Amino acid sequence: MANTLDQLVEQVRENRIWRSIFRSGTGASNLHRALFVQQNVFLHLFSVKARKRTVGFSATWYLGALTFGTFLILVITGILLMLYYHPSVPQAYADMKDLQFVVSSGVFLRNLHRWSAHAMVFLVFAHMFKVFYRGAYRPPREFNWVIGVVLLLVTLLLSYTGYLLPWDQLAYWAVTVGSNIASAVPVMGSKIRFLMLGGTAVNANALLRFYVLHCVILPFTATLLVAIHFWRIRKDGGIYAGEPATKGKSE
Amino acid sequence: MKNQLKAVWQFFFGDSARAFGSVSLILLVLLAISPAKNHFSQWRHYQKQYLHLIRGRADAVTLERHFQGGIQQIWIPEQQVTDRCTTCHLGLKEASLADVSAVAFRKHPVVPHSLTEFGCTTCHRGQGAATTVEEAHNSTEQWEQPLLPAKYIEAGCGQCHLEKPTATPFLNQGRDLISSNGCTHCHTIKRGDGTYILPDDDPPSLKHIADKTTREWIYAWIKDPQAYAGTATMPNYHLRDDDARDISAFVISQSTALQPPIQPGQTDTKPAEDPAAGTSLYGQSFCASCHAMQNAAGILVGGNVGPELTGIGTKAKPEWLQDWVANPNHYDPGTMMPHYRFDATQVATLAGFLESKTEPDLVANVHLDPATSPQIEHGKKLVVENGCASCHEINGIKKPENFAPELSRIGSKPLSQLLFVEGVEHTLPGYVAAKVRSPRAFGPSLKMPQFNLTPLQIDAITTALLAQTDRSQTQPPAMRIASVQQTKYEPAGHAGQLMGDLRCLTCHVINGHGGDMAPDLTWEGTAVQREWLTQFLKNPETLRPALIRRMPKFNLTDAEITTLADYMMTVYQTPQFDRDSLPVSEFSPAVVEQGRQLFYSKFACQSCHIADYAKDKGYIGPALAGTGKRFYAAWIYHWLQDPQSLRPGTIEPNQHMTDDEARSLTAFLMSLNATGSKEATKK
Numbered sequence: 001m002a003n004t005l006d007q008l009v010e011q012v013r014e015n016r017i018w019r020s021i022f023r024s025g026t027g028a029s030n031l032h033r034a035l036f037v038q039q040n041v042f043l044h045l046f047s048v049k050a051r052k053r054t055v056g057f058s059a060t061w062y063l064g065a066l067t068f069g070t071f072l073i074l075v076i077t078g079i080l081l082m083l084y085y086h087p088s089v090p091q092a093y094a095d096m097k098d099l100q101f102v103v104s105s106g107v108f109l110r111n112l113h114r115w116s117a118h119a120m121v122f123l124v125f126a127h128m129f130k131v132f133y134r135g136a137y138r139p140p141r142e143f144n145w146v147i148g149v150v151l152l153l154v155t156l157l158l159s160y161t162g163y164l165l166p167w168d169q170l171a172y173w174a175v176t177v178g179s180n181i182a183s184a185v186p187v188m189g190s191k192i193r194f195l196m197l198g199g200t201a202v203n204a205n206a207l208l209r210f211y212v213l214h215c216v217i218l219p220f221t222a223t224l225l226v227a228i229h230f231w232r233i234r235k236d237g238g239i240y241a242g243e244p245a246t247k248g249k250s251e
Numbered sequence: 252m253k254n255q256l257k258a259v260w261q262f263f264f265g266d267s268a269r270a271f272g273s274v275s276l277i278l279l280v281l282l283a284i285s286p287a288k289n290h291f292s293q294w295r296h297y298q299k300q301y302l303h304l305i306r307g308r309a310d311a312v313t314l315e316r317h318f319q320g321g322i323q324q325i326w327i328p329e330q331q332v333t334d335r336c337t338t339c340h341l342g343l344k345e346a347s348l349a350d351v352s353a354v355a356f357r358k359h360p361v362v363p364h365s366l367t368e369f370g371c372t373t374c375h376r377g378q379g380a381a382t383t384v385e386e387a388h389n390s391t392e393q394w395e396q397p398l399l400p401a402k403y404i405e406a407g408c409g410q411c412h413l414e415k416p417t418a419t420p421f422l423n424q425g426r427d428l429i430s431s432n433g434c435t436h437c438h439t440i441k442r443g444d445g446t447y448i449l450p451d452d453d454p455p456s457l458k459h460i461a462d463k464t465t466r467e468w469i470y471a472w473i474k475d476p477q478a479y480a481g482t483a484t485m486p487n488y489h490l491r492d493d494d495a496r497d498i499s500a501f502v503i504s505q506s507t508a509l510q511p512p513i514q515p516g517q518t519d520t521k522p523a524e525d526p527a528a529g530t531s532l533y534g535q536s537f538c539a540s541c542h543a544m545q546n547a548a549g550i551l552v553g554g555n556v557g558p559e560l561t562g563i564g565t566k567a568k569p570e571w572l573q574d575w576v577a578n579p580n581h582y583d584p585g586t587m588m589p590h591y592r593f594d595a596t597q598v599a600t601l602a603g604f605l606e607s608k609t610e611p612d613l614v615a616n617v618h619l620d621p622a623t624s625p626q627i628e629h630g631k632k633l634v635v636e637n638g639c640a641s642c643h644e645i646n647g648i649k650k651p652e653n654f655a656p657e658l659s660r661i662g663s664k665p666l667s668q669l670l671f672v673e674g675v676e677h678t679l680p681g682y683v684a685a686k687v688r689s690p691r692a693f694g695p696s697l698k699m700p701q702f703n704l705t706p707l708q709i710d711a712i713t714t715a716l717l718a719q720t721d722r723s724q725t726q727p728p729a730m731r732i733a734s735v736q737q738t739k740y741e742p743a744g745h746a747g748q749l750m751g752d753l754r755c756l757t758c759h760v761i762n763g764h765g766g767d768m769a770p771d772l773t774w775e776g777t778a779v780q781r782e783w784l785t786q787f788l789k790n791p792e793t794l795r796p797a798l799i800r801r802m803p804k805f806n807l808t809d810a811e812i813t814t815l816a817d818y819m820m821t822v823y824q825t826p827q828f829d830r831d832s833l834p835v836s837e838f839s840p841a842v843v844e845q846g847r848q849l850f851y852s853k854f855a856c857q858s859c860h861i862a863d864y865a866k867d868k869g870y871i872g873p874a875l876a877g878t879g880k881r882f883y884a885a886w887i888y889h890w891l892q893d894p895q896s897l898r899p900g901t902i903e904p905n906q907h908m909t910d911d912e913a914r915s916l917t918a919f920l921m922s923l924n925a926t927g928s929k930e931a932t933k934k
Contacts, residue, residue, distance in 0.1 A: 094333060097380035101335065102322050108285035168393065 040150040045230040047238050054239040063127035068226065070120040074158075075219065077113040087166070089204045089213035092167035117159055123153050136240035147225055154222045161214035167207060175202050175210070271623065294322065294382045297339035301356055310347050317345065322382060325370045329727060332370035334379035336387065340371075363418075373722070374407030375399055390678070395665050399717065402710055403680050406662060409718025411726070413442050413734035425715030428708055432484060436641045437655035437699075440716075443723045444733050452484050456583065456644035461506035462513055463571045463582070467617040469499040472566075477703050479566070479613055480559040482543060482551070486700035487689060494633055500622030501630025505646040509582060513574045515581035529604025532597060537803040540758075540768065541588070544608065556586060556757065556768070562610030572602040580752065589754040592806035598678070637698060662720035684713040740764035746818030753805055769802065771898050776823035777830045778886040781816055783877075788812045794873040825897065833885040838918035846919025854906055854916070862923055872903065888917040 012018055013026045024035035036046040053059055084103055085095045098105035128148060133136055137145035164175045179202065183193035198205030233239060263273040276432060298320055305314040323337040342348035342356040343366060349358040359366060364374075372379040377398040381387035399406060415423040426448065429435060433452035440448040460469070471478070474495045476485040490498065528677035533539070538560075543553035545561040553559075567575070574581055577598045579588040593601065622630075631648075633641065638655070640648040671677055672693050675685040685692065687709050692701035704712070740762055742750045750756075756765035759772045775784075789812055791802040807815070824830065850856045859871035878887070886897075891913040894903040908916070911917035 090331070095381065097333075097378075101380055101386075102383040104289050105285040108288075 022134060038103050040173040045227060045232040045234065050238055051241060054241040059241040061126075061130060063123055067120060067123040067127050070116045070123060071222070071226070074113060074120065076217065077109050077116065078219070081113060082107055082215060087165070087207050089167070089207060092165065095170070096166045117162065121159055122217055124152055128152065131240075134240065141232075141236045141240065144229060144236055147229050147232065149226050151222065151229060154218055154225065158214060158222065160217045161210045161218065164202075164207060164210040165214060172202055175206065179206075182251060257844050282300060292382065293384060294338045297355060298341065300353075301339075301341045304351065304356055305342075306351065308347070314342075314345060314347070320513070325367055325379075327368070327370050330370065330373060330722075330730070332373060333381060334370040334372050335382050336371040336379060337366075338382055339384075353932075365405055373410075374404070376407070390666065395667070396663070397678065400678075400680055403714045403717050405412045406714045406717035406720075407831075409715060410443070410662075410720055410723035411730050412732045413444055413446075414732050421711050422714050422718060424708070425711035425713070428704070428712050429715055432486075432702055432704075432712075433642055434712075437638055439653060439659065440659040440719060440733060441657070441659040443726065443731055444728070446734055450642075452642075453585075453587070454485075454642040457502055457506065457584065458644055458646050459506055459509045461503050462509050462568070465614075466499045466503045466622075467614045467620055468566050469502060470495050470617050470619060471613045473498060479562055479610065481703075482555065482559045483703070486702045488637060488700045490633075491534070494629075496619060497622075497626045497630035498633050498637075498639075499619070500626045501628070501634055502645065504622065504627050504630075504650075507646060511581075513569050513570050513581075528600050529607070532601050533604055534803065536601070537592060537801060540801070540803070542767065553743055554768075556766075560605065560608060562608060562613060564606040564609035565611060565613055569602065569606050572605055573598055576601050576605070587754055587757040589803075589805065590752045591803070592808070629846070637700075645729035658716060659719055660721055660724060662717040662723070666887075680717060683716050684709055687712050687716075742818070742822070744818070746814050749811055749814055750818075758802075771901075772819070772823060774823055774825040774886075774897060776820045777825045777828075778883065778890075780883060781820050783881045784816050784819065785812055788815060795870075827896070828885055828889055830883040830885050832889050833883075833917070835879075835884050835921050838884075838921065842915050842918040843922045844919075846917070846922075849916050850913055850919055853912075854908075856916075862920075864925060875920060876923050879922055879924040882920075883918050884921050887920050888913050891916055 010026060013022075019025055021042070022036070024032055024039055026032070037043045037046060037048045082221065083101070084099055084106070086092065096110075099110055101107070131145070131148070164171045175197075179193045179196050182196055183189040186193055194200065196206070197203075197210070198209045262269070264270040303688045304313075305311050305318070308314065318341060321338075322335055323341075325332060325334040325337060328693075330673045337343060339355055342351060344359055347358075348356060351357045370379065370721040371377075375398055376396045378387050378391075378394040378396070381394070385391070385443050386394065388398045405419040408416065408419045409422045409426075410423075412419065415426070429440065429448055430451045433450040434440075434455060435448050436454070442448065447451060451637050469480075472485075473488065474490055474492075475487055476483040477487065539553035541556035542552045542557060542558045543551045543561075546552050551559070551561075563572070571582070576591070576593060580590055610759065634645065634648060635651075638651055639645060640650050641654045644650075661683065662679070666677070666679060666682075669679070669682050671682065672695065674692075675681055680711055686699075687702070687704065688706075689701060691697055691701060740756070741747055742761070755761070755772070758766045758769035760767065760770075761772050763773075787802075788807055789804075791804055795801070856862070856875075857867045857869050859869040861867040861869050861874040863909075864874070864876050890897055890903075891906070891908055892910075893905055895905060
């Protein structure tokens, strides 16, 4: 049974169409494996080789990967939600209600998006603590730490901009308070607030700005930075799994 | 046990492939919950129930053809209506489902509006977009506007209908009560068309109050207005004794003497000797048309236009009463009371009669020491705090602006902005009703006083207030039925002054202005003959035997009568036809006889009217026995053909007579020449 299944997989992977997509083909040699990673646009960001203990659970608790996973869920549910949502004052809240009452699995979509967002913020923090306490921010990884900090900010901004979009009282006042905090910046405070809201009050312009930030600018920034983040892991010597055994006692 | 658990764990998560498989399976199950919830949604359940219901009925085929599954909605973007109520309420338009016991599927009662043009939430409120019972009907955190309770449903109508539709008596009553209780002296209530609900309770000015009454009476009155007169409009402020003492001191201290001053009691004129003279003058002058008074049995008899007079002798000073009866304009130029032309004896008789109507108990225990200046100062503070000047003119106190919260949008006020107390239902109608019922229950320091309202009146006022919604203020003007605005109408010239002095418009309507107690006089000049009018003004006999109210005798001089008659005959003419266009001489006896037949048989006019005092008993309409001396034939002729066009709102039915019938009836009616009233004929 297991053999026939393996044979079937083998057949598929030797198939011409499959080969045209994944050129590396089958084979258990290191070259094949390296090619498989290196020739895939997504995977080539990672190293072709990793130490076994770096891929175990204890090394990272998978916090970075889980963060990326929630980000993917957010992108997918976010795109689906965009299909039902108009960033306009008369429509925004009504669209929320439509999602709640008439869109198939609309409530599920919104809840998934919302809880994933919460989870992502939590995981980002957890990831950073882990990195910090393991000392993984130290050279040569210091630049990747900086990118990580920027990604933290992007994550928080994504959460904040998404908060306004339901256009309910909670959203309205959260953004009113938030933009007032921004206006407390010395000298240019009111300018920043004006830039944020596209006016002097939370209204149609603010909604549109937050929508564009939430759905275009910030996700693209995040995607770009995540790519660099992953790429730098490889360039900085792979996933950090503690000091080399020669220095420590336990390993 | 432990081993068993371990074995299970091994089976599902023993190695990475099993763990991956198990986790995937769990995820799949979790993902399936969402479509399952969709499938077992509440509205589908209701649609199944509905199908089950109609299948058992005789007209199942028709009903099933009308049925459409899935989510239904009424969408009217310009009114922000997205109502999915019809997803579950499937039988709203099915005439045959009027008897269904399940409310959800019953036919909607007949209303003049199409459901698809107006939607549901426009009138009923609730959350139209929702598709669950709880969310659609009740207030939730995300939607504070629940379904309007059935007893306040007319509030829905009041959002657009600013006039007084006959179908909404409750709403109309509420609006009238808001005006007649003077709510809007303190609260501003703006209607959707930009007009305001204005008070019409006419609170008296207190500028010269010391001329009218005593400090003791004021003290007793402000302590409890209803103790003096059950019908009093003034609400109860629940004042403490000291506060009532100080307010009365302040009000009296601010009062100035009337200019020219009221003459002290005239000693040279004695009231009539006959002890019953006062009663009969009160009756003859038809004071009771406007004023109520308790009779010997304690039953209130009379109208509600003027104040109740049961205890007037305790309230008013004798010399003030005399002055008032002689000419009310002297004390209050804005009063609705006409200026009767009483002679000195009549004034003394009537004033004496009124003086005898006392309620001594009211002030028996009131003993006030002369006011000190700290008391007066404190009284002033209280008068300002309680907003007395919102209603009453008081020397030295300005009418406060926006003394109480504006109520223009009270019907849409979010619950989160309301402060509830124990025992008040946690809904907007519950709050408004409780506030109207007993305002001080919300805190003893609140200013709003206790009004004297029955439970039904409270509900009516609540209905009118709930109609003041955001929608009522913001909807497109085309949706609105405008309110009837009272503008000032004052007849011109000498006659106009005279009519003002006699306050004709307190009872009569002219050009759409005035009271509703007496007939419309707008086209009176076209209708009646001058000789009749003159005679009537000199001595008004009753035209409607069934009515207790009737036109009082004002004791007009001949010159005044001439002025009035000239003015009315000249000015109050309809442009529709000429009053002389149908000379009486044209009617032959045969035509008259034909008219008589029509009167008594075809149209059976005698069921409401009297053509012959000896025979007929119609008491609904005016007696017609003297018509020939009263009306112009042209008026009768046109009146018979279309009464409503000459006097909108008259109850005289339009019989759609032919031209000949109208002519014959006119001929008959013009032949009726009896003089005087029924009583006179009997004698």
